[in-house]
Amino acid sequence: MSDESALQNIxxxxxxxxxxxxxxxxxxxxxxxxxTTVLSVTLINEPFRLPLYASxxxxxxxxxxxxxxxxxxxxxxxxxxxxxxVFAVLAMVNGSLDAPTSGSLYYIVTALLSWIAALxxxxxxxxxxxxxxxxxxx
Amino acid sequence: MxxxxxxxxxxxALAAGLSAAIGSVALPRQWFMESVESTESVxxxxxxxxxxxxxxxxxxxxxxxxxxxAVAWQTTFExxxxxxxxxxxxxxxxxxxxxxxxxxxxxxxGERQWQTNRLGTLPWTDGLHPWNDGTLSIxxxxxxxxxxxxxxxxxxxxxxxxxxxxxxxxxxxxxxNFSPDETLVTDTTVYFSSLGEPLVAVDATAGLERWxxxxxxxxHPQAYAQGYVVGPVLGQDGQFGAVEASSGSVEWxxxxxxxxxxxxxxxxxxxxxxxxxxxxxxxxxNGSIRWRRTVAEPDFDLRPVSDGSTVYLTLSGRDQxxxxxxxxxxxxxxxxxxxxxxGRTATLANxxxxxxxxxxxxxxxxxxxxxxxxVQVGEDHVSTSIxxxxxxxxxxxxxxxQTLYAFTDQS
Numbered sequence: 001m002s003d004e005s006a007l008q009n010i011x012x013x014x015x016x017x018x019x020x021x022x023x024x025x026x027x028x029x030x031x032x033x034x035x036t037t038v039l040s041v042t043l044i045n046e047p048f049r050l051p052l053y054a055s056x057x058x059x060x061x062x063x064x065x066x067x068x069x070x071x072x073x074x075x076x077x078x079x080x081x082x083x084x085x086v087f088a089v090l091a092m093v094n095g096s097l098d099a100p101t102s103g104s105l106y107y108i109v110t111a112l113l114s115w116i117a118a119l120x121x122x123x124x125x126x127x128x129x130x131x132x133x134x135x136x137x138x
Numbered sequence: 139m140x141x142x143x144x145x146x147x148x149x150x151a152l153a154a155g156l157s158a159a160i161g162s163v164a165l166p167r168q169w170f171m172e173s174v175e176s177t178e179s180v181x182x183x184x185x186x187x188x189x190x191x192x193x194x195x196x197x198x199x200x201x202x203x204x205x206x207x208a209v210a211w212q213t214t215f216e217x218x219x220x221x222x223x224x225x226x227x228x229x230x231x232x233x234x235x236x237x238x239x240x241x242x243x244x245x246x247x248g249e250r251q252w253q254t255n256r257l258g259t260l261p262w263t264d265g266l267h268p269w270n271d272g273t274l275s276i277x278x279x280x281x282x283x284x285x286x287x288x289x290x291x292x293x294x295x296x297x298x299x300x301x302x303x304x305x306x307x308x309x310x311x312x313x314x315n316f317s318p319d320e321t322l323v324t325d326t327t328v329y330f331s332s333l334g335e336p337l338v339a340v341d342a343t344a345g346l347e348r349w350x351x352x353x354x355x356x357x358h359p360q361a362y363a364q365g366y367v368v369g370p371v372l373g374q375d376g377q378f379g380a381v382e383a384s385s386g387s388v389e390w391x392x393x394x395x396x397x398x399x400x401x402x403x404x405x406x407x408x409x410x411x412x413x414x415x416x417x418x419x420x421x422x423x424n425g426s427i428r429w430r431r432t433v434a435e436p437d438f439d440l441r442p443v444s445d446g447s448t449v450y451l452t453l454s455g456r457d458q459x460x461x462x463x464x465x466x467x468x469x470x471x472x473x474x475x476x477x478x479x480x481g482r483t484a485t486l487a488n489x490x491x492x493x494x495x496x497x498x499x500x501x502x503x504x505x506x507x508x509x510x511x512x513v514q515v516g517e518d519h520v521s522t523s524i525x526x527x528x529x530x531x532x533x534x535x536x537x538x539x540q541t542l543y544a545f546t547d548q549s
Contacts, residue, residue: 042259043258043259043260044257044258044259044299044308044310044311045256045257045258045259045297045308045311046258046259046260050260086155086159090159090162090163091162093163094162094163094165096162100312100313100314100347101310101311101312101313101340101344101345101346101347102310102311102313103259103308103309103310103311103345104170104310104344104345104346105170105344106165106167106169106170106344106346109165110162110165111162113158113159113161113162113165114158114159114162116154116155116158117155117156117157117158117159117161117162118155119155120151120152120154120155120158121152121155121156121159123151123155124148124151124152124155127148127151128148
């Protein structure tokens, strides 16, 4: 093997890692952020930041599944950022991001609705390049 | 062959997302909360909190023993190394706490129903908490209201918990950023505060914050009646006051000596009885003074109980029990009783006043002060100090160290 091809292999390897990290960050925005908040307001007095680790584990699994299925990275990134942004705005406005009460049905419902809204809008962001197409009048 | 169109379109997805977004922001909190109006009364056979009810009358209206009762059962919890604090009772169960343990006992038999030293949603995470952060560190005796048991617990972070009394599982936990030194539970709201901190009102059903005062304003929530929460004014020595239970706005304040030391106001018939050394009767609506009566040394914390017409005081330093007319403050009777315990409040029921003594409880006739009977417990205990004696239904419960005694009429 020549020096050049070895270097190319390393470059390819880093490019793959770069893709993996990008996917992971995107899915953190889509899954970890929302699910941690939902679990935090649902579970009372759980140790070791359990909601964060549980949703982090789910995100890691999703990342590897998408990575090995050779899906395109760009739509996942767009989905992740949109979901994270929409969720952050909604959860800050309705208070579920920093809810003082865990186990309260109100915060569970608002956190869930925020996450559902964020996921739905994230899907739409992947689905369309031109938002004007979605105007009800055509 | 034409491709089948997905039933989910971009527009439908957008509509669902926007609907959920609007729902998450506009969901009315009131749907999850109870109305703020509370009642001062308590169902008859229960003793749900310190001095029986939110008005802190200590009056149960129950048919307690009037003649010397017998021990129906007694239970010693050998696996507990610290003394129990004030029991509270429902019709079926008695709830006891130490600083790190909460347990429920069957009211009929004295058998332990459940016990916990950690409150968490997932039972399998017990024991996983680092540095015991999740274990209980109970700051005050529990209070029972509307089928929920309330405790404040925590060291590094303080949490007000609502617990299912049937099995001890947590229903919700409200995390505070300060350690409350006073908690008052009504049937719809839990009020708590601490010096230099706000007075906070939390809905008892959903655990949602109703309102919060500015830090250092409001009162220490010590008693509730007629839409007012009363207690010493936060951060103002000597001032006693009332806030509106629905908003937290200060309704009135009154200068009474050493009111910041007072831990025991009681409210009956539109009147707040409170004070340190001198008992003051204040109009609950505007704070005007109806009468004052000096009954003990200026630093003596008075914890009155009242049936409406008469106010009863136990003065442990003077070994005296006092009955004052609720309207005028005149002394109706005074009785010398040796071995009265300080910091304990009396229990009123069926024209009988039960008072805690060293190693026992004495029952006095409320009209004359004559002793009806006296029971002794735990003479083999090192400690002599009865922690609490409460009455639920026809049973008198007495706690001494790790032992709970139940007394009922011998008939």
